[in-house]
Amino acid sequence: MRHIISVILENEAGALSRVAGLFTQRGFNIESLTVAITNDPSLSRMTIVSSGSDRVLEQIVKQLNKLIEVVKVSDLTSQDHVERELLLAKISSNSKEGVNIKELVEIFGCKVVDVTDKVYTIEVSGKTKKINAFLDAFDPASIIEVSRTGVTGISRGKKLI
Amino acid sequence: MKLNGAEILIDCLQKEEVEHVFGYPGGAVLHIYDALEAQDKITHILVRHEQGAAHGADGYARTNGKPGVVLVTSGPGITNAVTGIATAHMDSIPMVIISGQVPSPLIGMDAFQEVDATGITRSCVKHNFLIRDISEIAMTVKKAFHIATTGRPGPVVIDIPKDITIAKMEVEEYPATIEMRSYKPTIKASDRQIKKAAEMLANSKRPILYAGGGCIIGNASNELREFTRMVGFPITQTLMGLGTYPMTDKQSLGMLGMHGTYEANMAMHGSDCVVAIGSRFDDRITGNLEKFCPTAKFIHIDIDPSQISKNVVADIPIVGQTKQVLQALIDQMKDKKLEDISNWWSQIEEWRKVDSLAYKKSPGVIKPQTVIEMLYEVTKGKAIVTSDVGQHQMWAAQYYLFDEPRQWINSGGLGTMGFGLPAAMGAKLAMPDRDVACVTGDGSIQMMLQELSTMLQYSTPVKVINLNNGYLGMVRQWQEFFYEKRYAMSYMDALPDFVKLAESYGHIGIRVEKEEDLKPALIEAFNQKDRTVFLDIITDPSENVFPMIPAGGGHSDMLLAGRDEMVSKDETDFNAV
Numbered sequence: 001m002r003h004i005i006s007v008i009l010e011n012e013a014g015a016l017s018r019v020a021g022l023f024t025q026r027g028f029n030i031e032s033l034t035v036a037i038t039n040d041p042s043l044s045r046m047t048i049v050s051s052g053s054d055r056v057l058e059q060i061v062k063q064l065n066k067l068i069e070v071v072k073v074s075d076l077t078s079q080d081h082v083e084r085e086l087l088l089a090k091i092s093s094n095s096k097e098g099v100n101i102k103e104l105v106e107i108f109g110c111k112v113v114d115v116t117d118k119v120y121t122i123e124v125s126g127k128t129k130k131i132n133a134f135l136d137a138f139d140p141a142s143i144i145e146v147s148r149t150g151v152t153g154i155s156r157g158k159k160l161i
Numbered sequence: 162m163k164l165n166g167a168e169i170l171i172d173c174l175q176k177e178e179v180e181h182v183f184g185y186p187g188g189a190v191l192h193i194y195d196a197l198e199a200q201d202k203i204t205h206i207l208v209r210h211e212q213g214a215a216h217g218a219d220g221y222a223r224t225n226g227k228p229g230v231v232l233v234t235s236g237p238g239i240t241n242a243v244t245g246i247a248t249a250h251m252d253s254i255p256m257v258i259i260s261g262q263v264p265s266p267l268i269g270m271d272a273f274q275e276v277d278a279t280g281i282t283r284s285c286v287k288h289n290f291l292i293r294d295i296s297e298i299a300m301t302v303k304k305a306f307h308i309a310t311t312g313r314p315g316p317v318v319i320d321i322p323k324d325i326t327i328a329k330m331e332v333e334e335y336p337a338t339i340e341m342r343s344y345k346p347t348i349k350a351s352d353r354q355i356k357k358a359a360e361m362l363a364n365s366k367r368p369i370l371y372a373g374g375g376c377i378i379g380n381a382s383n384e385l386r387e388f389t390r391m392v393g394f395p396i397t398q399t400l401m402g403l404g405t406y407p408m409t410d411k412q413s414l415g416m417l418g419m420h421g422t423y424e425a426n427m428a429m430h431g432s433d434c435v436v437a438i439g440s441r442f443d444d445r446i447t448g449n450l451e452k453f454c455p456t457a458k459f460i461h462i463d464i465d466p467s468q469i470s471k472n473v474v475a476d477i478p479i480v481g482q483t484k485q486v487l488q489a490l491i492d493q494m495k496d497k498k499l500e501d502i503s504n505w506w507s508q509i510e511e512w513r514k515v516d517s518l519a520y521k522k523s524p525g526v527i528k529p530q531t532v533i534e535m536l537y538e539v540t541k542g543k544a545i546v547t548s549d550v551g552q553h554q555m556w557a558a559q560y561y562l563f564d565e566p567r568q569w570i571n572s573g574g575l576g577t578m579g580f581g582l583p584a585a586m587g588a589k590l591a592m593p594d595r596d597v598a599c600v601t602g603d604g605s606i607q608m609m610l611q612e613l614s615t616m617l618q619y620s621t622p623v624k625v626i627n628l629n630n631g632y633l634g635m636v637r638q639w640q641e642f643f644y645e646k647r648y649a650m651s652y653m654d655a656l657p658d659f660v661k662l663a664e665s666y667g668h669i670g671i672r673v674e675k676e677e678d679l680k681p682a683l684i685e686a687f688n689q690k691d692r693t694v695f696l697d698i699i700t701d702p703s704e705n706v707f708p709m710i711p712a713g714g715g716h717s718d719m720l721l722a723g724r725d726e727m728v729s730k731d732e733t734d735f736n737a738v
C-alpha cells in the first residue's frame with residue numbers, strides 16, 4: 001500500500017543523506033521525497049511517499065524514529081490529511097491538441113505560466129492522481145518535458161504531526 | 162583563558178572521565194596529539210593498526226561498561242578503523258571515535274588523505290558528526306558520549322578538521338547535562354504491557370526465557386537471575402548473552418541457535434511462551450523462520466523499538482530497559498500463582514540426556530573441545546575470555562561455562578576475524594587484575610597479529626590460546642558438508658612458526674602437540690602473571706562443530722556429533738559463513 005510519511009527533523013547538514021541512506025540500506029522503497037524548512041527555521045519537514053506491507057511500514061517508521069536528528073514521524077495516510085503535488089509541464093502547441101491546451105487548462109483548473117512560440121509551460125497542483133490524469137490527457141508526443149515535485153502533505157485541523 | 166581546538170577536545174575527554182584512548186597519529190591529528198602529550202590524565206595506547214584501536218576500545222568497553230575512545234587520522238586512518246566501528250555497531254557497544262579531517266577549506270577538494278568520513282561510516286554508527294567550528298567542539302563531545310552510552314548504545318564518530326584543532330577561543334564551561342529534543346533515550350515500559358506479560362507467563366505451561374546481549378549491556382544480570390529463579394523457568398542465552406545467567410546453574414540450558422545445545426533448541430521448538438529479553442531474533446538464532454517456535458507466543462523486551470516485530474512478530478512487545486522491565490516483572494509476579502511446569506522440566510531433562518556436547522576423543526590428537534574444557538579448569542571458570550571468529554569461537558562458547566556477565570567478549574553480530582587479540586588487550590587494560598585469555602585460530606590470529614607489539618609496550622599480559630587446526634576450520638566444515646569436500650582456499654599453507662613469532666615480539670611462545678602437555682602448558686601460561694604467553698596448540702584438523710542446524714533448518718533439525726556427520730546435499734540453501 002502507498003503511504004505518505006511526514007518527518008520533522010533537525011535542519012542540519014547531513015540529515016537528508018541519513019534518511020536517504022536509511023532507505024537504500026534497508027531496501028525500503030521510495031517513490032518521492034520532498035524536503036524544505038518549516039516555520040521554525042531550525043526544523044525541516046520531509047514528506048516521503050513509500051509503499052510496502054504494514055510490517056515494512058512499521059519498520060520504516062521505527063527506523064526513521066531511530067535517526068538521532070529525527071524529531072517526529074507520522075504516517076499521514078492513516079489520518080485525515082491534505083496532500084498536494086506540483087507539476088510543471090512543457091507542452092508543444094504544434095501538435096494536434098494545440099487547440100485544446102487552453103481548454104484542458106480550464107478543465108483541470110491549472111495555469112499557463114509561460115508561453116514561447118511553440119511551447120506552453122503549465123503549472124498544475126493537486127493530488128498525484130489529478131496530475132497523472134492531466135498528463136494522460138495529452139498525446140505523449142506533445143509533452144516535451146515535465147518536472148514534478150513529489151508529494152507534500154499535512155494533517156487536517158488543529159492536530160500537528 | 163584561550164585554548165586551541167585540540168586542547169579543548171582533550172579537556173572535554175577529561176571531563177568525560179576518559180582514562181584510555183586507543184589511537185594512531187597522522188597529519189590531521191597532530192595538534193590533538195600535541196595536546197594529549199601535554200597532559201597526564203589520559204593514557205594513550207599506540208596500536209599498530211587502526212582496526213586494532215577500534216577493537217581494543219571495544220574490548221575495553223565490553224569489559225567494564227565504559228565507553229571506549231579511539232583517535233585516528235584522516236583518510237586511511239579512519240578507513241582502517243571502519244571494520245572495528247562496524248563490529249561495535251552490530252553488537253551495540255558504546256564507543257566514541259575521533260577522526261582527524263583535512264582542513265575545512267580543503268574538504269571536497271580531493272585533498273591528500275581526504276575521505277568523507279561521515280559518509281563512509283554513516284551506516285555503521287549510531288550517529289556521526291562533522292565539526293564545522295571550534296565553538297561546536299564541547300557540545301559535540303557532550304552529545305557524542307550521551308548518544309553512545311544511552312538507549313541502545315553504539316559507536317559515534319566525531320570528524321574534526323585540522324584547522325579547527327589549531328584555531329583558538331575563550332574556553333567555556335563544559336556542559337554538565339544535555340537535552341536533545343530529537344533524542345529521548347529513556348523509555349519507561351508500559352505498566353499495561355508488563356501486566357499482560359505477567360499474566361501470560363503465569364499461565365504458560367512450557368515457558369522459556371531467551372536472554373541476549375541486551376541483558377549484559379543493560380546491566381540487568383542481577384534482575385535476570387532473581388526473576389529466573391523466582392519463576393523457575395528454563396533459560397537459554399544467545400552467543401552475545403552468555404554469562405548473563407550462570408551457565409553452570411541447573412535452570413540454564415546453555416546457548417541456543419545454529420550451534421546451540423539440543424535441550425535449548427528443542428525447548429524453544431516446543432515452548433508455548435518465549436520471552437526474548439534483550440535479544441533480537443537474529444538469523445543465527447532462529448534458523449528457518451517458518452519453522453521457528455511453531456507453538457509459541459512471544460513476549461519481546463527490548464530498548465530499541467525497531468527490533469520488535471522485525472523478524473518475529475511479538476504478541477506482547479515491551480519497549481524499555483531490560484533491567485527495569487525485569488524488576489517490574491519481578492514485582493508483578495511475586496505473588497502470582499504459576500502453572501505447574503514439572504512436566505515441561507521432565508521433558509527438558511530427557512533432551513538434556515542426549516548430551517549434545519559430548520565428543521569422542523581419539524588417541525594422538527588434541528581435540529579442540531578438550532582445550533577449552535581444560536582452559537576452564539585451569540582458570541577455575543574465572544577468566545575473561547575473548548575470541549576470534551570460526552570454529553574455535555563456537556567451542557569457546559560451548560565449553561567454557563560463563564557464570565558472569567562481561568566475561569565472554571566476542572564479535573557476534575559482524576563476526577569479525579581479528580577481533581580477539583586487540584579486544585583481549587582492551588579487556589586487560591579495563592580489568593588489570595583479571596586473567597584474560599584470547600581463544601583464537603590460525604586464520605584469525607593473523608589478521609591482527611601486529612597488536613602483540615602494542616601488548617608488549619603497554620604490558621597487557623594475555624594468554625593467547627591458538628587452536629591451530631591448519632585450516633580456516635569453519636569454512637572447511639561448510640565445504641565438507643555442503644560442497645562435497647571441495648576445500649577451496651580453506652587450507653592454511655605456510656603457517657608461521659607461532660612460537661618464534663611470539664618470541665620475536667618479546668613474549669613467551671609454547672607449542673603443544675600432545676594432550677598430556679596441555680594442562681602443564683596452560684598452568685605455566687597462567688603462572689606467568691606479567692607475561693603474554695602464546696600457546697600454539699595443534700588440534701584435530703578434521704573436527705567439526707556440533708550440534709549444528711543446517712541452513713534452512715529449524716530448531717528441531719539439529720545435526721549431532723557422531724550421529725549425523727553428513728548432511729544431505731539439497732540442504733545447500735544457506736548464508737555464507
Ligand SMILES: Cc1ncc(C[n+]2csc(CCOP(=O)(O)OP(=O)(O)O)c2C)c(N)n1
Nearest residue numbers: 551552553578602603604605632633634635
Ligand atoms: C574478516 C573476516 N573474513 C572472513 C570471514 C569468514 N570466516 C568465518 S570463520 C573463518 C575461518 C576462521 O579460521 P580460523 O581463525 O583458523 O578459525 P577455525 O574456524 O579454524 O577455528 C572465515 C574465513 C570472517 N568471519 N571475517
Ligand SMILES: [Mg+2]
Nearest residue numbers: 602603632634
Ligand atoms: Mg583454523
